[in-house]
């Protein structure tokens with residue numbers, strides 16, 4: 001489907017329900033009626049091109065609009081990424097954990113496989129939470145202040161001090177791969193664990209882990225290929241505007 005400003009929002013979702021995740025993260029409410037993408041974006045205060053770029057990428061997958069996405073204010077992408085974090089922490093991760101707990105309770109094999117799986121997943125949750133916390137509490141606030149201060153006549157002296165002693169490149173170097181452990185988990189489930197009594201549940205957990213892995217992959221692409229390069233450019237412009 002070719003996504004244009006005049007495409008009806010309901011048609012868009014009917015043709016690719018995976019886009020519901022994008023709508024949810026942009027906090028676009030349901031009840032589309034016959035409204036077009038353009039109308040809904042205007043009503044919800046979302047930049048039309050930002051929406052189109054994201055939706056086309058998720059839908060078509062054959063091009064990545066990195067350069068184009070970089071032309072939008074950095075705060076929009078931060079808002080989107082934050083919303084994605086909440087989805088992971090409040091919904092996806094607890095759901096997978098609950099399902100593993102259920103598998104454990106149904107496991108009559110007498111082995112400890114499911115207990116080990118649960119332990120492994122809880123370690124993953126703790127790593128995952130640390131990763132998200134760093135971005136939420138340190139990185140995103142820094143990025144938002146950078147953009148805000150860049151637009152000022154005179155930057156806030158406290159922020160100027162921070163900006164002169166820090167660069168986002170340091171963060172990129174440590175930006176750990178949070179998909180890796182999920183791939184391990186998937187492999188253990190797929191290759192080595194005998195299916196417990198409830199096969200439907202087992203398959204569903206696997207599907208959810210695959211889905212989360214793919215989604216995290218997209219999330220990391222947005223962070224590393226759009227957000228960070230955009231911030232590197234913003235840092236350069238900031239230091240040119242406010243030299244020592």
Ligand SMILES: [Fe+2]
Nearest residue numbers: 081135219223
């Ligand atoms: Fe993130």
Ligand SMILES: [Fe+2]
Nearest residue numbers: 135175220223
């Ligand atoms: Fe990240």
